[in-house]
Amino acid sequence: MTDNRPFDAPWEDDSEEGCVGDESALDAFDAYLPPRQADDDIDDPWDAASSYGRDEQELTFLFTATNPAGTVSATAMMDGTVVRVELSPQVTEMTEAELGKEITAISILARQQAQAGLHAVIAHFGRQLGRDEVSMRSFLEHELHLPSPDTVYAEQARLFAAHYDADHGHRAN
Structure with missing residues (x-):
């Protein structure tokens, strides 16, 4: 009994749709990251996003x-x-x-x-x-x-x- 669900198929999408050169469609999200400081030692910008705002205090009434x-x-x-x-x-x-x-x-x-x-x-x-x-x-x-x-x-x-x-x-x- 074979279930032909699309999720069971191996990943064979070789198209370059959404990519231009070294860029990806996901690069659009970089605009939402906090500005990078010169002394940042973070190689992955998503690591910076996960730590963004941790030093800021919560607004509490x-x-x-x-x-x-x-x-x-x-x-x-x-x-x-x-x-x-x-x-x-x-x-x-x-x-x-x-x-x-x-x-x-x-x-x-x-x-x-x-x-x-x-x-x-x-x-x-x-x-x-x-x-x-x-x-x-x-x-x-x-x-x-x-x-x-x-x-x-x-x-x-x-x-x-x-x-x-x-x-x-x-x-x-």
């Missing part, structure tokens, strides 16, 4: 929230992942429970700020594509659960007013 006292800061990436929590030396005056609550509250706020940033970016691109702004905001907030920047600002004000009035005796203005 970070959102940082800090409590009014400046003692706790949390930084989140645009997807809401908290990547860093910074504490000032004054946190030693807080109990462990107070510090835990503060870190949690500020981390949640940083996460919400990051989600609001994502909301703003998506809404911006939606407007650029001609989408209805009101329906886009509604979709982002109610379907994707991405808070708007205004929603996060209001939540931050509410959180700080309630938290600092009750726990620390600070007065809200």
Whole structure:
């Protein structure tokens, strides 16, 4: 039983179609390679392409929230992942429970700020594509659960007013 698939046939294409002299049709891709430096020791330009951009940093949006006292800061990436929590030396005056609550509250706020940033970016691109702004905001907030920047600002004000009035005796203005 013989299957006459074209992939089983030996390679017998001796045509020079696509080649002119020492050039190949694939040479057109050389225009997309990064410029070659004089001190490059790379013989194969495709090796240069595989290493292109490794030294460049990725563009990452970070959102940082800090409590009014400046003692706790949390930084989140645009997807809401908290990547860093910074504490000032004054946190030693807080109990462990107070510090835990503060870190949690500020981390949640940083996460919400990051989600609001994502909301703003998506809404911006939606407007650029001609989408209805009101329906886009509604979709982002109610379907994707991405808070708007205004929603996060209001939540931050509410959180700080309630938290600092009750726990620390600070007065809200």
